[in-house]
Amino acid sequence: MNTANFFDIEIKSYYEDKEHSIKLFCEDCLELLPQFPQNSIDMIFADPPYFLSNGGITCHAGRMVSVNKGKWDVSQGAEENHKFNLAWLSECQRVLTKNGVIWVSGTAHVIFSVGFAMQQIGFKILNDIIWFKPNASPNLSCRYFTHSTETVIWAAKNQKSKHTFNYELMKQLSNGKQMRNLWEISPPQPKEKVHGKHPTQKPLKLLERILLASTRENDIILDPFNGSGTTAVAAVRLNRKYLGIEVSNEYLNLTVKRLEDELTNPRFRLVTIKPSQ
Numbered sequence: 001m002n003t004a005n006f007f008d009i010e011i012k013s014y015y016e017d018k019e020h021s022i023k024l025f026c027e028d029c030l031e032l033l034p035q036f037p038q039n040s041i042d043m044i045f046a047d048p049p050y051f052l053s054n055g056g057i058t059c060h061a062g063r064m065v066s067v068n069k070g071k072w073d074v075s076q077g078a079e080e081n082h083k084f085n086l087a088w089l090s091e092c093q094r095v096l097t098k099n100g101v102i103w104v105s106g107t108a109h110v111i112f113s114v115g116f117a118m119q120q121i122g123f124k125i126l127n128d129i130i131w132f133k134p135n136a137s138p139n140l141s142c143r144y145f146t147h148s149t150e151t152v153i154w155a156a157k158n159q160k161s162k163h164t165f166n167y168e169l170m171k172q173l174s175n176g177k178q179m180r181n182l183w184e185i186s187p188p189q190p191k192e193k194v195h196g197k198h199p200t201q202k203p204l205k206l207l208e209r210i211l212l213a214s215t216r217e218n219d220i221i222l223d224p225f226n227g228s229g230t231t232a233v234a235a236v237r238l239n240r241k242y243l244g245i246e247v248s249n250e251y252l253n254l255t256v257k258r259l260e261d262e263l264t265n266p267r268f269r270l271v272t273i274k275p276s277q
């Protein structure tokens with residue numbers, strides 16, 4: 001498919017910015033993805049439900065708070081959760097270009113199912129990144145180690161894919177040494193939350209690194225679990241095209257605010273290095 005035409009296809013969007021090639025859809029990704037053409041997306045970042053909203057408590061900013069994120073994050077049981085992961089991952093694989101890649105974040109509640117599903121349907125797993133959060137909240141019960149990491153699996157469409165890896169740029173960002181799969185990145189800074197809160201917002205720095213590592217300018221990026229639009233902001237900042245799918249219009253409105261701020265007001269820009277083309 002000619003990617004230049006992707007943004008002309010007739011799927012009703014919630015928000016569109018033609019100039020910057022951004023489209024947001026207010027839909028269930030399981031229903032919308034089948035309408036996307038196959039082999040049309042260069043890169044996918046997915047931050048799916050982790051299924052950890054189990055009524056427990058955690059510590060946030062020194063206070064006891066519920067771990068519940070919303071109905072969308074409630075576990076349906078191991079088998080149903082795995083069926084769900086297989087379903088959206090299969091659609092993602094179908095829409096990726098032949099050399100396209102996917103990144104999926106998760107904790108132990110979901111990441112083993114994601115990794116197994118990827119192997120079942122023939123993705124080629126490239127790396128598992130350990131995202132280390134240096135300032136993680138303490139464990140209140142004192143019966144477990146402090147949770148301070150998430151895993152991000154990076155995989156190519158299939159065994160034949162020749163994926164993009166901007167090796168030299170990653171080395172540059174790692175003080176001239178080969179970048180390791182252990183990434184120390186703090187949770188989102190307050191300045192990333194000025195337009196409102198999302199319970200599982202990812203730091204821009206994480207998305208910027210992912211995009212810089214595995215995409216080129218003008219590539220088409222898809223996030224099927226858009227949330228507050230962190231992937232969208234990183235894509236715009238790095239001159240990539242963006243498609244986001246999200247069931248909640250509240251979170252899409254937050255995304256639009258973040259995008260409009262990013263496009264009109266570059267004061268928060270963090271990136272200092274652009275990938276060589």
Ligand SMILES: C[S@@+](CC[C@H](N)C(=O)[O-])C[C@H]1O[C@@H](n2cnc3c(N)ncnc32)[C@H](O)[C@@H]1O
Pocket residue numbers: 027028029030047048049050072198200201202203224225226227228229230231245246247248251
């Ligand atoms: C873990 S959060 C993503 C957070 C995002 N990475 C950010 O930085 O803000 C997952 C999001 O997916 C949405 N969601 C859950 N199930 C969905 C589905 N089937 N289709 C589309 N969106 C879904 C939820 O409303 C939630 O906002």
